[in-house]
Amino acid sequence: MNAGTRPAAPAKAGQRSQAVERFEAVVAGGGPAGAVAALVLARAGRRVLLVDRHTDRQGPSPFKVGETLPPAARPLLHDLGLWPGFAADAHLRCPGTYASWGSRRLHGQSHLYDPNGHGWHLDRSRFDAFLRDAAVAAGAQLRKGDVVRHVTDAGEPRTLIREQGLVKELYCDWVVDATGRRAVIGRQRALRRRQDRLVAVFALFSHRLPGRRTEDVELRTLLEAAPQGWWYTARVPAGRLVAHLTDADLTDPALRTAEGFLGAVAPTRHIRARLDGYDPAHTPEPRWTAAHGLRLSPPAGPGWIAAGDAAIAFDPLSSQGILTALHTGARAGRAAHLCLSGETRALAAYTAFLDRIADAYDRHHAEAYHQEQRWRTHAFWQRRQRSP
Incomplete structure (x- = not known):
């Protein structure tokens, strides 16, 4: 047997x-x-x-x-014997963050001096x-x-x-x-x-406007606080992710549509700028997840x-x-x-x-x-x- x-x-x-x-x-x-x-x-x-x-x-x-995988993951991946395979894979580096948090201005934090190097998207x-x-x-x-x-x-x-x-x-x-x-x-x-009751509403933008000569090369994560919650965006291998974080009972029903999602992005200052060059006609229907x-x-x-x-x-x-x-x-x-x-x-x-x-x-x-x-x-x- x-x-x-x-x-x-x-x-x-x-x-x-x-x-x-x-x-x-x-x-x-x-x-x-x-x-x-x-x-x-x-x-x-x-x-x-x-x-x-x-x-x-x-x-x-x-x-x-x-x-997002922060720099502190590097020693753990080494300990698990996974670092060579991970390093050879097609993930984007994340050199740090920008945040409009506490003021309208962007404040940057770089991984340049982190002993473990950069993070990853x-x-x-x-x-x-x-x-x-x-x-x-x-x-x-x-x-x-x-x-x-x-x-x-x-x-x-x-x-x-x-x-x-x-x-x-x-x-x-x-x-x-x-x-x-x-x-x-x-x-x-x-x-x-x-x-709490936090949820994330997110969409992945992957279509650039026709004729755009410049690529989206900004790799830092960007956070922006807003009256009803906060936003973040990150450049990932598949395109640009944009997410809105708020409480489930505070969500605008319009966020369930592509048009409503773009309308919610419009009052932001820095998140909206990151979407410059992406074709709004190809905005996907937003997805929701508990956060x-x-x-x-x-x-x-x-x-x-x-x-x-x-x-x-x-x-x-x-x-x-x-x-x-x-x-x-x-x-x-x-x-x-x-x-x-x-x-x-x-x-x-x-x-x-x-x-x-x-x-x-x-x-x-x-x-x-x-x-x-x-x-x-x-x-x-x-x-x-x-x-x-």
Whole structure:
């Protein structure tokens, strides 16, 4: 019998007995956190299954928001042995930021003197696929599907996954929840603490006006505060991303259309200038995504551990989302490996690690929003104007 399978329970009359696969760990979600967790577990010699709904490499990948990787990611990529492959990929460098925050003037911050060099504007789909490929090369199995549930209430722990519309049961000692803000496993076992009602409305501009001789070569991220929230834009491999951040109950319904999105951009000063040269006739329909801070408490328990946005999610103002996903994925994979070896104290260490991240995030979040005082009477800013 294959070491990775075991017989199912005795079949009832008229039923056929089937072998049930066994894994030491199943990782739910193949984004940065999940892929790195699977990579760490596989390198530790664990039999691990990585389950993700986006595994196809055929054809152009849809644009995925969440594109900034700060310079601090460089040493982590080195430690994971991923730096050579990442450096050779087609991501754009990010030399710093400009911000109109607290005044109409732009204030610049350069990565020139950062010891880790510049940051990056990622092709997210390409980056995520690169990390999944690294996990597979290390020995993880990859399947297209969704993890539905992890069952520990009777008998051996089991994980239910949905593949091609059918739900399949696997024996699994540990599960890593890297399903993003959905927290498919964590929400069944822990409390999710939501910070606010922040949403992002974004559009990718990729068509230049005919006859334009100049290219869009500005690579710094640009932020601009506004009465009902704030905007940012970044040059990414696929074009120029423009996003508006505001609270869900403050959004203008017109933002759901391309015309309404352009109309909302018009009163801005610096964001509007970055769109000079892009053809407004090809403005895509805006897309929406949740952007609020989120914390899972606790982030782990017997047989399960959360990583990435499933464990802790940030306001995009921090620009730390992907970096934190990489760090928590690596830590969660290591903690699951240690627990499989009988070192259950690893969960307490992982929780303490997340507590330190959350404390630093809360402090910096309050400081950043407190710096903008021009619209203190507007609802968006009133909600965030507590002293740091």
